[in-house]
Amino acid sequence: MPNRLAASTSPYLQQHADNPVDWWEWGEEAFEEARRRDVPVFISIGYSACHWCHVMAHESFENADVATVLNDSFVSIKVDREERPDVDSVYMDATVSLTGHGGWPMSVFVDHDGRPFYAGTYFPPAPRHGLPSFVQLLQGLGDAWRDRREEVLAAGVRIVKALESRSTPTGADRPPSREDLDAAVATLAEQFDQGSGGFGGAPKFPPSMVLEFLLRYHALTGDGSALSTSALSMAETTLTAMARGGMYDQLGGGFARYSVDSRWVVPHFEKMLYDNALLLRVYAHWWRLTGSPLAERVVRETAGFLLREMRTVEGGFASALDADSEGREGVFYSWSRQQLVDVLGVEDASWAADLLSVTEDGTFEDGLSTLQLLQDPDDSERWLGVRTRLMAARDARVRPGRDDKVVASWNGLAIAALAEAGALFSEPAWVEAAATAADVIVSIHLGADDDDRLVRTSRDGRAGTTQGVLDDYGCVAEGLQVLFQVTGDDSWLTFAGICLDVAAQHFADGNGGFFITADDVPALVQRPRDPADNAEPSGWTSVANACITQAALTGVMEYHDIAEAALGIVTTLATTAPRAMGWGLAASTALLAGPLEIAVVADAEDDQLTRWWRTALMATSPGAVVAVGGPSADEIPLLRDRSVIDGRPTAYVCQNFTCDRPTTELGVLAQRIGARELVGEE
Numbered sequence: 001m002p003n004r005l006a007a008s009t010s011p012y013l014q015q016h017a018d019n020p021v022d023w024w025e026w027g028e029e030a031f032e033e034a035r036r037r038d039v040p041v042f043i044s045i046g047y048s049a050c051h052w053c054h055v056m057a058h059e060s061f062e063n064a065d066v067a068t069v070l071n072d073s074f075v076s077i078k079v080d081r082e083e084r085p086d087v088d089s090v091y092m093d094a095t096v097s098l099t100g101h102g103g104w105p106m107s108v109f110v111d112h113d114g115r116p117f118y119a120g121t122y123f124p125p126a127p128r129h130g131l132p133s134f135v136q137l138l139q140g141l142g143d144a145w146r147d148r149r150e151e152v153l154a155a156g157v158r159i160v161k162a163l164e165s166r167s168t169p170t171g172a173d174r175p176p177s178r179e180d181l182d183a184a185v186a187t188l189a190e191q192f193d194q195g196s197g198g199f200g201g202a203p204k205f206p207p208s209m210v211l212e213f214l215l216r217y218h219a220l221t222g223d224g225s226a227l228s229t230s231a232l233s234m235a236e237t238t239l240t241a242m243a244r245g246g247m248y249d250q251l252g253g254g255f256a257r258y259s260v261d262s263r264w265v266v267p268h269f270e271k272m273l274y275d276n277a278l279l280l281r282v283y284a285h286w287w288r289l290t291g292s293p294l295a296e297r298v299v300r301e302t303a304g305f306l307l308r309e310m311r312t313v314e315g316g317f318a319s320a321l322d323a324d325s326e327g328r329e330g331v332f333y334s335w336s337r338q339q340l341v342d343v344l345g346v347e348d349a350s351w352a353a354d355l356l357s358v359t360e361d362g363t364f365e366d367g368l369s370t371l372q373l374l375q376d377p378d379d380s381e382r383w384l385g386v387r388t389r390l391m392a393a394r395d396a397r398v399r400p401g402r403d404d405k406v407v408a409s410w411n412g413l414a415i416a417a418l419a420e421a422g423a424l425f426s427e428p429a430w431v432e433a434a435a436t437a438a439d440v441i442v443s444i445h446l447g448a449d450d451d452d453r454l455v456r457t458s459r460d461g462r463a464g465t466t467q468g469v470l471d472d473y474g475c476v477a478e479g480l481q482v483l484f485q486v487t488g489d490d491s492w493l494t495f496a497g498i499c500l501d502v503a504a505q506h507f508a509d510g511n512g513g514f515f516i517t518a519d520d521v522p523a524l525v526q527r528p529r530d531p532a533d534n535a536e537p538s539g540w541t542s543v544a545n546a547c548i549t550q551a552a553l554t555g556v557m558e559y560h561d562i563a564e565a566a567l568g569i570v571t572t573l574a575t576t577a578p579r580a581m582g583w584g585l586a587a588s589t590a591l592l593a594g595p596l597e598i599a600v601v602a603d604a605e606d607d608q609l610t611r612w613w614r615t616a617l618m619a620t621s622p623g624a625v626v627a628v629g630g631p632s633a634d635e636i637p638l639l640r641d642r643s644v645i646d647g648r649p650t651a652y653v654c655q656n657f658t659c660d661r662p663t664t665e666l667g668v669l670a671q672r673i674g675a676r677e678l679v680g681e682e
Helices: 028-037 051-061 064-073 085-099 134-147 149-165 178-191 208-221 226-244 273-290 293-310 337-344 346-356 380-395 408-424 428-445 470-487 490-506 539-554 557-566 568-573 582-593 609-617 666-673
Strands: 041-046 075-080 106-110 116-120 457-459 597-601 625-629 650-655
Touching: 028 041, 028 075, 041 051, 041 085, 051 064, 051 134, 064 134, 085 106, 085 116, 085 149, 116 149, 134 149, 178 208, 178 226, 178 582, 208 226, 208 273, 208 582, 226 273, 226 293, 273 293, 273 408, 293 408, 293 428, 337 346, 337 380, 346 380, 408 428, 408 470, 408 609, 428 457, 428 470, 470 490, 470 539, 470 625, 490 539, 490 557, 539 557, 539 568, 539 582, 539 625, 557 568, 557 582, 568 582, 597 609, 597 666, 609 625, 609 666, 650 666
Parallel strands: 041 075, 597 625
Antiparallel strands: 041 106, 106 116, 597 650
16 A cells, blocks of 8 residues: 555655555654654655665665564655755765765664764665665664663764854855966866866766856956966866767767766766756857857757656656666666667678777676767768667667656756757757746746745646755746846746845845755754755855846846855855855856846847847857847846947947947957857858
8 A cells, every 4th residue: 555655746755655664754744753652763865866776765665574663663754855955965964974975865863853863875685795784773773762762862962063063164255356266277177187077086977067167267268378278178178078978878868967987988877957957058158169069969969858858748847867777777878789780780780889889898787888979970971870770779678767856946957058058059949948947937836825935846737845945046047037038038037036036035144145945944953054066056156146147137236246245155165175166156257257238129120130139149258148129128127228220230238337339230249249250140
């Protein structure tokens, strides 16, 4: 009989609905039950695309004997870390503090007030590699709770006090200067892998936010200096290596979560929405800066992947694709030489194997290889035919599972990426998909209540019960701002302002920074606060970045002040921890650049307006904002009091409250904003 998780909006929790474990969702009711029964609480935290979460579920949570121990001696709570990043953040800190490392599945044991007294990650069904079996652990902790209660409770108090004493670094009283950004680039250069790109050794995660900063830094400086050249080189080397390696899906587009090796050959195969949204956008910016054909290919293929495999029925974007299918990791994406022969025949298979680095022994496991495209094919038509046949054969395989919940912040990232790329590459279907996703966020996530608050997740058009956290507000605001800039629909700008106003009112810490959770949601044992990026931008710096844009588009300088205060933390950490500050460093380049404000006005029937609009969006100056409309569009502050000159499209470029002379020459506009001129394109 299904347990309580059957009614959840989280696919990860629903995967455990038929477990014999008597699971509860996170909430006060579970803790009340633990108090009533006088037992401790076991919290299991994971997510749908987590390979080892599935392993522990099969080994332990589906085991009736293990379930009996859990049900008799604990109240068990299952948490989807993607739905409750606040809960995950608090207990991850505790797990790392107690064990020196973290990860998922996370296994935490807490008292009736949520204070952790024991934590770890995966525990095996039998003693292995120095770890006790899961049942042994449960029995030991159950005995300790019964026989040594005071020691257990005291441990929880000590752990919480220790976590509270680990304060977030204090931000400087100023945003980063050019010298601070120089120092960040110099530190990154010291950590850069010259041979394979990326930073550090294995495993290698795509450094999306750092790459965005490096491209922006090069555009900001543009002076041919050693640091400016180094920034572009680090970005291009990494972007090229990732796109040509096995972490990128050479058949279907899109990126896997990370590479288990240092050369981007073998990925951990799950595909996450946030990774692909961030990478789609940074490859689009690489193309905008340099015109790289490889960047264009990746953008087009990854956008195709998102629209083909990640859209939900309602028009939002699903969270993730699993790594596993048929009970094994990566079999959907990997190939043996014989499998190539079966699909392509001997001659084409031999050619494809050489092109895609498919070896006899395999580059992955069990004779299977990931597909790499280390060089462009010498016959593009042949490659198109081979790729089409391989894709068709792969589509006939058992597909990995899909976590189809819609996460507000990740959809914000996808909206920004698809809207901007769609405008840059003249792909209106991408912009339309972004607008549809934005409708989902506004109507379901923002419209769930009447208090302008975001709900973090939805599924099947039904809003979840979890209130949005800080990054939901920052990332959604940015997605809506980009959508406004590429469509001219000022309602998106209004909704972005609502998100930022809520962030400022309910998440600010009073010292320029932000908490992850709002001030009026149920309290955890610690109110989390973290300025560092993880796999996605930190909420702290995503709000700061969106505030810079909002100020430039609306002229409301309070947003600019919020951003400056928030980015003081980047000044503090730019030199020592730039890899954790990528999004904040990127935002800081926009502050230093102004940012540029580009207003284009034209008569509605002017057939040249699209070219002017697209050229404005080609601006490489960091954080540049664009508004386009008719001369009477007074409802858009950036267009207010702008007039058309001689009946021709007219551009106004402003920076730091000073505007250049308006121009009616498209080439002049391109030169002023650092754009590659696209006037010859249809």
